[in-house]
Amino acid sequence: MTATTSAAAGAEQALRPHAEEAFAAELGALAAADDRPRPARWKLSPWAVATYLLGGTLPDGTVVTPKYVGPRRIVEVAVTTLATDRALLLLGVPGTAKTWVSEHLAAAISGDSTLLVQGTAGTPEEAIRYGWNYAQLLTHGPSRDALVHSPVMRAMAEGRIARVEELTRIPADVQDSLITILSEKTLPIPELGTETQAVSGFNLIATANDRDRGVNDLSSALRRRFNTVVLPLPASAEDEVEIVSRRVGQIGAGLDLPAAPRGADEIRRVVTVFRELRGGVTEDGRTKVKSPSGTLSTAEAISVVTNGLALAAHFGDGVLRAGDIAAGILGAVVRDPAADRLIWQEYLETVVRERDGWKDFYRACREVSS
């Protein structure tokens, strides 16, 4: 998700408006219909926030579109967590709409999804606490005016929801500066001998990727401050095929790849293979298979299909065929050359080979595997 500075671009010109702008009408209707108790500084009651995310029809006939398609309980736990004083940690493999959910939660609760810290390996402590305006500091000496507030600090002062993206990418020592904020709800400013205390309504949503290696795991002290919600991969094959086709269509259009009308079968195959290997059981539920070490997320399925499309467009006959996706699948599945290769071969021999209408796929895969 790209955050555009709202000052620079008006709502009309923005490539991608913020959630609270894009769905202002729905939020307004919900606020009008919402007669349930709201926690301090919340724009909506928890129930209305859940409705905003999951969709529904209001008494006045306004249709609220679903923002998140998935288990209701996940959204309920997430919203409820934000109403307590625990922070919310959204976990999940890439492509499970963590950022999307956090943006919409913040938009619905605070009416503002822009208090955002993007976590990277280089995120400094200033991004979470505060920085200094050195010109001001030099001319007027240390004072509150010389402080540069971080998004978290602003959220504390205004009683809003702050968001931290990719929390586990942030170096451990910087992560831990969140502990005081989350447990004491205060941000000390020792240089001025003062502090910023959070007012009610403040809370924090962090997102993190739980399958990546080489990230900075949360210290247990910090972890304890979060309630964790794991966002699952799409529940049904239909959902996933739909998501993949839609995204592939969008990406394909962006790359000026020719549309592949007959590629739907291959997309279904890729999704089926990914789901079966990921879930450890065939779609008919009759045979168990081993799972490889890769994540095999929906996002990877999308990239396999997109690659295949590019192959088909530039080197093939423009129609997505088994041969175009075989190599991509192999690359996605076999991450650990020894163990995964065996798993893949076993899957090919025991599942794919037997399957009706998959002969070409089997042959293509064997070709690239050997």
Add this chain to the structure above:
Amino acid sequence: MTARTAADAAATRPALGGATAEGAAATATGGEGAGAGFRAAVEGVDAVDRAAATAVARAAGAAEAAEDVVLLGVRHHGPGSARAVLAALEAYRPQAVLIEGPPEADVLVGLAGDPAMRPPVALLAHVVDDPARAAFWPFAEFSPEWVALRWATKAGAEVRFIDLPAAHSLALRPATGEDPATDPGAAPGGSGPEAAAAADVRVDPLAVLAETAGYDDPERWWEDAVEHRGGTADGSPDSGDPLAPFAALAEAMGAIRAIHGDGGHLQDPVREAHMRLRLREARRAYERTAVVCGAWHVPALAARTAVAADRQLLKGLPKAKVETTWVPWTHRRLARASGYGAGIDSPGWYRHLFTAADRPVTRWMTKVAGLLREEDLPVSSAHVIEAVRLADTLAAMRGRPLAGLGETTDAIRAVMCEGSDVPLALIRDRLVVGDVLGEVPPDAPAVPLARDLARQQRTLRLKPEALERELDLDLRKDTDAARSRLLHRLVLLGIGWGEPARGRDSKGTFRETWRLRWEPELAVRVAEAGIWGTTVVAAATARASDAAVHSATLAEVTATAEACLLADLPDALPVVMRVLADRAALDTDVAHLAAALPALVRAVRYGDVRGTDSAALGEVAAGLALRISVGLPPACSGLDADGAAAMRAHVDEVHRAVALLPDPALRDRWAAALRSVAERDGGIPGLLRGAAARLLRDDGRLDAEEAARLMGLALSAGTGPAESAGWIEGFLAGGGMLLVHDEKLLALVDGWLAGVPAAAFDDVLPLLRRTFAEFEPGVRRTVGELVRRGPSAGRRPGGAGAEPGLPGFGATLDPARADAAAHTVRLLLGTTTTTDLGTQGEGEADDD
């Protein structure tokens, strides 16, 4: 409310008339009725017209202590109901307590007060000469019926069971065909497919009430309206009149039944007629009577009907001779639909709700934290606090009066488990369901399993005798086959009456020999095995399914599969096969798979011999063989000497097993795997490569040229001597005739041996010695002869060496060189030992 048959009753009885066609289907939901009025009563508000409620309540005989009867409608296994029943009984203090259950069990009531009796237990009623027709009425600590029973035995009140006698209901059963799928594999802990599909067509009173109240899930509605009512902050069950809720419930049920009639529960009128008659008797005998029954029946019991009409309904019912007893039960078995037709999937949680003194959610979270800590997951008190808060907030958001199992589970997942479902599965298994096992006093009547066994012993003329004797069975004869099945089933059940012995003539698969000996303690084993089922076949089926599910290794599962075929337990096979296929798919160790295959292939063949359908088994075996073929080459690499030896044994076994499988494509795949082992040079021990080459050679898949090439590779100078010796061992282990017939190979071995450096020779010698020692003496001698004759072979045709002299051999014997080699050859042939190293002699002459 109908108990389910606990075994695969042969549904061969004649139909008993149309009226009963769906009679036994009156089940599953029949007893679960609850009251919308109850909910209203709980919330103390609206919806119920008070006046009407009182009127109906009076009619239902529930509201006023002056009445001589109170009807306590409950939900079976509902802790909230149980608590309310207890309060009502304490307040009303009846002289007689009538409970929904088989009247035959009246004589067993005394046992309920026995301190050795610990719930969960079940009342078991079974037809005397057909124990397979049996029904269970399980009671947990938190069952309202159990609470009433215990209260009555303590207070000295009379207890009677008032449901339709099991004599009738069991006699009705087979004719109705109600029970086609009831899993006899009711293995504790097993999770066989629920046979609960029955309930959906008929009206579910609970669902109607829940829907009316705006709930999509009747269970949740029950929890909110009834089960949680005792969970107020101070923990006091109810502040008002303890009988009032039952009146409201009765009224709600009355409304439901007014609309839906008998709801398709065709047997209900008969049962309710019987209940009414028993109720009348009790009324005449006692001043105060309390009835504990499923809420659904309350309006029917309150209705005023003519005695004659009730009698008429009960006339002419079929009857069976029935016996009852108490059997221990488990929480896991409560989790499935059973006697009261009310399977509950969270008995542990209900038990907690019932036993927790106050603050059930807090106490539950503490329990969970304790469990997680035992499993070394760090959970602090702060976690517990946060989990409780989250659960409460969630409940508030979902509009529920108190956090239920759903909220607590969500909270535990988010706070204590870091979003992971893995610890949750543990919590579900240990706490939500729980491992509670009931106990029954030893003086409870004998279990039907013992009767069934005795009956079969009579029919098969197999007397239990303490004296050991041997029994030869010819499986082609029906009686002997039945005897064999019985003995195999008993072995599965851990009742070691017969022990399979190796027969004198072990060649035919249609013969079996058993050593029989009946020890007194076997009677105890039989009683213990009673938990698995009411007949030998049902118990063995349940036991086998359970063994498969809980077995540690793949080989154990295949052994169980084999046992299932031997014991002819077709109903256990699907479960075992399922487990087998799953295990095989997930097992990464080819050695495990290989260990499992032979038994499986044997089982397929037994199945063929005995005419059992083993197609499914064959499929699994084929799948297993395929997986082994795929995994073999990688599994062979990087093994040390011991590992290689173990793997070679597996390779041999699998090779034999694969040869018995019908599919030629599988054999081709296996051969391809062997070839890849034989031809791969790096990493795989010589022993395995040699063995693979030999197996291929024996099958004719490797011609002489190829074999010679492989041997040449293995024995060439670039290969270490130990490695080469290993190869020879693997290659020649299958017998030495190959060397006799193919002198080219012999020449290769000979040439290599001569080229082994002195330093390495000592290392190589034991391996070679071992290899050659396994040859048959004749072969050994022939090889010796060939080597002795060596180059002269061409000039002395006849014997084994019919071919002319081979390249690499001289024209004549060189005595000096021959003498030098003779001793070595003797060592190889085992005609002398290393201690004789110094003595050179003409030993070969003796050999000839």
